Amino acid sequence: MSSDDTRPPAGGLSAWTTRRWLRVGVAVSLAILTVLGATGAWILGRTGTISNDLADVRSPALSAALHLESAVLNQETGIRGYGLTGSPEFKGPYEQGRLEQDADIRQLTKLLQDDAAALEDLGAVRGAVERWQDRIAGPIAASPPGSPSPAASERATEGRTAFDAVRVALARQQERLRADRDRARNELMSTMTLRNWVFGAIAVLIVALAALVFEGLRRGIRIPLERLGADARVIAGGDFEHPIAATGPADLRRLSAEIDFMRRRLVRELAFAEQTRLRLDAQAANLERSNTELEQFAYVASHDLQEPLRKVSSFTQLLQRRYGGQLDERASRYIDFAVDGANRMQILINDLLEFSRVGRVHNAHHSVDLDDVLEQALSALSISVEETGATITHDRLPTLTADPTQIGMLWQNLISNAVKFRRPDEPPRIHVTASPEGELWRFTVTDNGIGIGPEYVDKVFVIFQRLHTKDAYPGSGIGLAMCKKIVEFHGGTIAVDPDHRDGARITFTLATQPPPEPDALVIPQATRAGAETTS
Template structure:
């Protein structure tokens, strides 16, 4: 009995794939839309053709016919006035009318080139006008001026008759053009009504087609997708062992199976990634601890170097004072080298300590007036400024929330460098600007010094990077690296404007408020980077 049981019949639409549904729907939709589109295109083309004829031909032709009438009336007025008075001033309207008539006839001939009846009307007007001009206008204008023309009196009746014929020809022309405008407007109105009807039918058919497609998609695709979405939400809720049941068209059932396979694989990958995450956390903790130890080592080493260095410096200076001049010149030179090396080493260690403190100590962010900070900086540099006769100007500077000590270090290094790296034959001129750009303040420090070559625009911000020997310009090579660290700690960037060729222009930005996660480079990273680039 069981062996004769037939499997349940499958509904015909359940055997269709999504692709088949879409192909059938797209084919029907395209056929309907092609028919509607063809009809709509014909109606639009018809409307455009009639509208173009009205706007580009009929209406301009009527306007030109009216201008032609005006030109002819000006000629008649001028001839009549000249014939009655003999005054040459009446010749001007006549000549202007002739010129205007020629231009209008040329324009009308172009507009009516596809209208034989219109060209016939224009020819009739020209013939009547030519008769009047030959019989009346030209003979009268040929008569000497100064007194009324006898010819005007003799041909008064003929002149009236011939110009009436001109008027009649112009009237027939304008009447016909007006009737053409009315006719074309009527055609345009009828075509627009047809267009509205066609597009209303198109809209109605598109609504029906949309409803049909929507219902087909809902029955054939939406329900299986809802089931698939329900299973996916259960899995997303944390039940990764929940299976996905294949339902719907054949391709959706295949998709469900593939997603279920992906679920099983993700379960395996999740276990592996959790193990990897734990290893990465351990490595990150070790790296952070190593970085902190390196920074502490550099800080402590710099402090520990101070005591023996002070002893070396003290004794070499004592040796210089007590025995200077008592030994030979080479010995004095060696002593000078030792004193200079000890002093430069002490300066280098102090600068290195200041560099290490940026971002690690002095986190006292408060509202500070950069104008006052710059004034204090200039006061500290007063000796160097007076010795070089430097001129320092600045725009009004803003008030920011920042670390006042670090802001002082920033201005100290930037202004100090601008004064130090001057041209031998020029007085230093330094200008500071500030402008708001979106959410940041942009500052520039511009000088007329020796400048920085474009190929060194990035290197100058690396610690210990020097472009000149200590014999030419003193310094440790830490100043601009410290400026970079201060600026980055306050949420900004710093660079050299390589487009400026008259000296050096340093551009940097600062945030009005301190960033939540300031990102200056750490001391060990900076030291390693400087060693790699300079070594």
């Protein structure tokens, strides 16, 4: 499949990948939310400004103006009573009014410092009050108490005119302040209404944006992935010819195309695997036929081949006993060679039979206490152990799932080798250790015998490989080869420790559970490949 098969159409929105859609969507969403947030912040700020102006300036200013009017009226009432009667108690309200007037004017000046028109009205009020006080209230208040003030009667008309001007100035000031307060209140209500609309619009836009995002994710990602998953399930169900539809953004379409390419590749691999399975079935049939022939050969070797050897050995020995006195020394030696050769051939045949039975006849795995198996092997070797004065010790051995017959043969071969290849000047000392190593157990069999040279550490496990002559050390040279086969059948390895110098040390591993049977690995290998190509 060429790269063009998985390339999305170039140009336009169809070429956008999921990442690009997400980036654009996030950028647009953030821009909209930023604009909405800035608008909302401005509306909140404007509402707070108007509310503060109304609460801190307009309403207090109108209250101060009303209080100023009350203070001026108290002055007019007190000064009029003092002018008509000369009684000192009328002068108190006038003096108190003057003090309140000054305080109200200072407060209004502070509150209205940013309002030129309101300050102009305050100036008009102050001018009218000061003119009234200079022309009317001041001279009357300066008259001695006890009798009516002449100025009160002389300037009665002027006083009414001057105070009317004060009233007009106060009324104009209050009217402006009241109008400003009402205008601020109306503006506050309008701004609050606008704020409610803006935040309602923000909420609606956020909901709409969230719905748009979810709908985009549903159409752009979830639905294409669901279609891809549905196609994959159809293929997994066995319909390997079912095509995978490419939908969604460019990268998801590319992914669908790649998976469809993999499907077509797996279809080809499955066909090849099926052919391989058929060939393996044929090979398995041939192997089964070969095993049957091997069983027949083993039967022949154990019966038909040994019978002539027994006859050769028996009749040769009879010949020696009957005609021993008539034969010379050379003839007797030839007869001994013939008997020894026949016996050695029987031993080799028996050893070969035992070697071929490993994993074929002896294959009954169950829980085995290696301590018990080792003790049984030592019991079988008790005569040679007693004759050589061997000392055999061992650590606590584990319990594994294994074939007890094979494990017994393993211990017997290793211990008998350690006893056989001893030094002539000292009795054998043999020690067996065991230690866990992951999912395996590592064992060592260490002796103080003649040892194994570094150049022979690999050769000793080859069948019929002997390092000494049969006259020096008897045996067929098959013991360690059988040990190697037994250990490997139980999922382990065996080797000679080249670093051990004082004698020989054989180290091997055994699995806690037996590995799969070799025959079970032939056909499932192909079926596993077929299964993998369909997953």
